[in-house]
């Protein structure tokens with residue numbers, strides 16, 4: 314028997330793993346575990362074996378998976394006392410939730426990529442892990458292959474983190490990139506994303522900002538040590554963004570991204586996902602195509618940025634296999650449940666009406682003397698002032714106003730816009746998009 318430090322290395326000892334699901338992500342995990350199989354003993358101090366895989370239908374399962382591992386019955390896994398780690402890559406709330414809870418209640422550690430589940434039931438899952446003294450790890454649930462959960466929970470835990478912000482949905486980032494670089498409209502860019510397999514047949518969760526919202530809920534809970542669930546996140550998608558908005562944003566030295574923004578403020582946690590103008594010189598402005606990036610500000614570390622592939626078979630498998638090895642090392646060192654739930658605060662969620670932002674505004678107005686003055690007066694009465702403004706004639710009697718406001722509360726801005734909309738000199742409010750501030 315070898316030793317490494319004071320750890321015993323025993324090649325006869327094998328940690329056995331089961332996987333729930335064998336779709337795209339499961340297939341990637343299967344491949345990666347196989348690719349690294351010979352190195353597991355050196356990485357962990359014991360070997361690692363994938364013993365069983367739960368699938369819906371054995372005949373319909375991908376052919377590159379060893380059929381001897383397949384089962385259609387979860388009871389085969391839960392009742393297998395040799396299985397110490399369960400990887401959940403089924404997705405969805407049920408039966409994933411029940412299976413994960415049962416696995417942990419049976420003393421098995423769980424690695425999951427399931428953002429839909431964790432963003433809503435995170436507390437229940439982490440409490441169950443703690444009660445059973447097992448690990449529940451979920452690095453792959455946020456931003457695919459980009460390490461972010463572990464950096465927030467471990468490497469940056471000496472900081473007071475005040476902001477987590479990022480591009481955490483690859484599908485929408487691809488669509489916005491196509492709209493910006495090739496002048497496509499939203500529907501055309503979406504069709505292009507579907508053709509390439511970047512958007513699903515039903516793209517709602519991506520294009521409406523729900524997928525990003527779930528990731529922001531999970532990251533905020535960890536960054537700010539206070540439970541944030543999906544229902545706490547304000548979400549607004551990219552379906553109303555036009556190539557014209559993007560062109561006008563460019564004229565103001567900005568680009569449009571679907572940003573997740575989470576902040577720990579004096580009025581509570583602010584957490585939102587919406588299209589946002591960011592200056593073209595901001596590091597997130599150059600994150601294009603399907604890439605994701607998460608920007609974290611801590612009081613000691615200052616600004617940090619994590620960049621990479623937020624989805625896909627192998628990047629997601631990278632995060633999952635990293636978690637599996639981590640759990641296996643904990644099993645080997647008999648130190649499971651070392652880091653569980655880190656929500657030791659109970660902070661309020663800030664109302665959307667109380668957030669402060671700059672706003673990008675496009676208006677068609679009647680073009681006669683005094684209109685601009687009237688607009689400035691109405692907005693000024695609600696504390697809205699302009700940082701930048703461009704006016705261009707559209708026809709003989711209609712002009713377009715494109716402006717960015719100074720920082721103002723969402724509530725004040727909404728009231729100003731409600732008043733403006735009723736005025737006879739306003740032909741159309743073409744767009745309102747928040748600006749990063």
Ligand code: HSE
Nearest residue numbers: 481482483484623624
């Ligand atoms: N559909 C997601 C995206 C990946 O486009 O980023 C899985 O969360």
